[in-house]
Amino acid sequence: MTDTLTTVLDGRWAELKTRLRERMAATKPPDTIGLDMESHRAQVLQQLHELAEAGHSKVSDDVGGSVISFQMLGYGDLSLMVKAGVQWGLFGGAVQMLGTERHEGYLRDIVSLDLPGCFAMTETGHGSDVQHLRTTATYDDGHFIVDTPDLGARKDYIGNAARDGRMAVVFAQLITGGREYGVHAFMVPIRDEQGRPMPGVRIEDCGPKAGLNGVDNGRLWFDHVRIPQEALLNRYGDVTQDGQYTSPIESDSRRFFTMLGTLVRGRISVAGGAGSATQRALTIAVRHAETRRQFRRPGGDEEVLLLDYLAHQRKLLPALATTYALHFAQEELVAMLHEVQSARVPDERAQRQLESRAAGIKALATWHATSTIQAAREACGGAGYLAENLLPALKADTDVFTTFEGDNTVLLQLVAKGLLTDYRDNFADLSPLATARLVAEQVMAAVLERLPARTLAESSDLRDRAWHRQLFADREEHVLAGLARRLRAAAGGDPFDAFNDAQDHVLRAGRVHIDRLVLDAFVNAIEQCADEATQALLNQVCDLYVLSNVEADRAWFLEHGRLSPARAKKVVAEVNVLCKQLRPHATTLVDAFAIPEQYLP
């Protein structure tokens, strides 16, 4: 059963995963416990060189495969994963996606790690709102002058900057002929061969962090640093010798978001890394709960295994089910990325969908990682607090995932804004008849809310997948429609207040949309599974995913007449039943992640 489950989990890139697992199983990774920051950084750099030599980072046409390789690093020291992500994903990715032929020479050196580099986007004053970065790159007679005008414009939290980076892709406002054309990316040398800062470049170490201390984050200041004109990564915008700005995209804003969009791989990779870390934490916690006993059974001498307690099952098993769900959603997302970025003709609509889905799944997967790893730590008690049992590093290292590569709150808003735009577009496109039908449906929904809820599908089986899908889809539609109405009603007033007053509603719209996509992905994966017993088990896991999601959100379903009080109580009871039924399979379910034993305590 474990093997067939692993096959389902491995999916499209199964062969690659098997190969990587074999490589991981062949050697024990070096220990990170008790390392001081400098030793940890040195160790991670050494490991990064070994990865480069093993061909981990070679540029290939297998876009999806490269994300999967990255994800697999998530079973080990996450500092290595992040350092690899900075070097090859962000730094290399920017050169690849934003540069042109003239930058191809760099790529070879980036891949071989002969040119370690940084992705210098975030500034002290601007992290989420990168469109308004304040570093400038002013064209001057065949050169650009890169400058940090004030403290808020220094580049901050930049990986690879404090110790190892020699070059940085610097994002700055391009200015030529006295006009600003928005943010562009420039190749700026920051250290010489001897590792000394280049003239005009000031570098500061961000110092110790909560986790990821094997990554050397730093700050960069540029004091009128002169770089050649060719240093501009000029795929989406260029400057002629005489200072004329040219671009295939006219709008500064659209150009900027197109450039950002090409970098979506980073976000998808973080979501994948969060998934690997979550799987590892659950494997540790389930194994502990299957060996650790506490308190005797009434009237007996035998002590009870932790995993036999309902409260313990509730700590771990719904999180495990959600981890499965998010895993399948991540697999779909990687496949989508693969299709979009491998397509001969760019599909703008598909690209937009990909960006939205990547933003949403990144947000949900990283929040899920934070809460699940926390639950795993608590479920292991004092043992979970000891570094030797790996959970402390997992917690500390993954913590920043919720706010880097896009702050989760901002990302969910992006998702919702995209949905609102689509909603408006669809509404505008509708024929009068269709519009009337849509309005009628909304009125109907409002009426339903006022009816006793038991009239609504109260009789169907709590494990009926069709009902689950209807429940999720209906929630998504209703939340979005309500939000659109609410924003329209507030349209007369201050635009900031109108949106801000509904921000909790906005975030919910993003979240429930992604929840629906996650469920769809789970259902698709189950359908692909040929083995009947495995399918049956996966169906139970999916039931637990759905019902624990509904349980957590049942106030909404009750408020909107989608569940009656009696049925809502049954949902809670059914989660308990499912925990009991899945409890004997917990070990199988975590073993199916097939994490090499060297990566477990």
Next chain:
Amino acid sequence: MTDTLTTVLDGRWAELKTRLRERMAATKPPDTIGLDMESHRAQVLQQLHELAEAGHSKVSDDVGGSVISFQMLGYGDLSLMVKAGVQWGLFGGAVQMLGTERHEGYLRDIVSLDLPGCFAMTETGHGSDVQHLRTTATYDDGHFIVDTPDLGARKDYIGNAARDGRMAVVFAQLITGGREYGVHAFMVPIRDEQGRPMPGVRIEDCGPKAGLNGVDNGRLWFDHVRIPQEALLNRYGDVTQDGQYTSPIESDSRRFFTMLGTLVRGRISVAGGAGSATQRALTIAVRHAETRRQFRRPGGDEEVLLLDYLAHQRKLLPALATTYALHFAQEELVAMLHEVQSARVPDERAQRQLESRAAGIKALATWHATSTIQAAREACGGAGYLAENLLPALKADTDVFTTFEGDNTVLLQLVAKGLLTDYRDNFADLSPLATARLVAEQVMAAVLERLPARTLAESSDLRDRAWHRQLFADREEHVLAGLARRLRAAAGGDPFDAFNDAQDHVLRAGRVHIDRLVLDAFVNAIEQCADEATQALLNQVCDLYVLSNVEADRAWFLEHGRLSPARAKKVVAEVNVLCKQLRPHATTLVDAFAIPEQYLP
């Protein structure tokens, strides 16, 4: 306003708090960032000596004051707080509460830190179920032989053991004349003057932990270690020269829980320390949100402060309101401890109430600390991940609070079991008429659940405190009555299954009981406040505490006919309104914690 708020917060021990704050403000605490484990341990030991010299630990009749002093340490390096707690609270506390005149000599040396020691209760195999510890202390001709029979019986996670401790209070099964009399405490030397382990004692370092690395946790094994008969802390049980066991309490079990009960101060102290850490994290996050701007206002150049976003207010302000609520509950708890432990005649009922309340508030306060410090970290983005901004240490150090000094899940069960016992007792004591009335009330409640909920107090103001109190009290009663019925109904079957199947219900009963006590404490504190404007502000904070609690739990209120869907939605909207109204007061509310500036970034 800030000062009058501080006065309300400071309450009964205001004078002591002011004195301690002045002392704290006089010097800058040494840095802990980037310290290796050994240097951190050395630094904390040095600070502990300074505290001893400053008279921090002197035994006084002011029981409450000693907890308050401990709480104030929670604003600084939590390793120091925990190390002080081990030395004076647990080790010293055990000698004081479980020993007799013949152990008084030890106390002087413990206070002066001439005798650093350990509280060796937890074993690898038994943490929550300490009644079944397996270390043995067998009486043999004027001596006890202390022994670790197997790996599971080694003492584990013991603070002060790995490096500094010279003596340990060892909890072991007392055996004499071939019979076991349950767990007792024994003074066992573990290191000689030169710091070498005593013969027969093996000591191992637990190594690096997620946090609190200034505390030297270790493991202890005893190989038939012979200690004098007087080493038994003999207040609740003794052995005569000829090996006869004597005790003022006949039942082994009751004696054990009486002994444990005297140690309640530790749990109360941890709850207080968690509160201090939470206040510190919120102060940091609110200050950040009041200076950090991101994204421009539509149609303007001005960038918006983070705290002006509803989503950001929702991350911090309900948590801030709950921090206020828990603070007042903690103050009441400390006062209760003071009365119980200062009483000339022990009051068993009051002692039981104190233990229950301490268990519940410890659980809620430490979970609240974990989630709030996490939210504060996320609210500070990348800055929150840097060690220099203090949140990483706050997160890592407080993490273990939810599982040490009693695992929170076990503690909430203790609370619920106490309530069930009281419930049964009350029921048994009732006259036939009263019983009938009680049954009628239950029937009535069941009927109400089936009625459209809007009949229930739907018209009252959402900020009506009387309604809040009724809501909390009614929830408590209803959950408990339902649990009692459910357990009675399952009474025929397997007793483990009956209780275990209802474990989520059990935990909820404990939680909502404590919620009600917390609200009562908040209301009492507001009533004490003489200043009208301050009182008005506190009332709004209390409203936010209540309504965010109701919002999070509104599924239950909906399921049980306590809120109609329409009113539940209004609760959500009112939380938004309260966030907006309290937003201008956020700085005042955190400044009122009056944390010395040296302890902030």
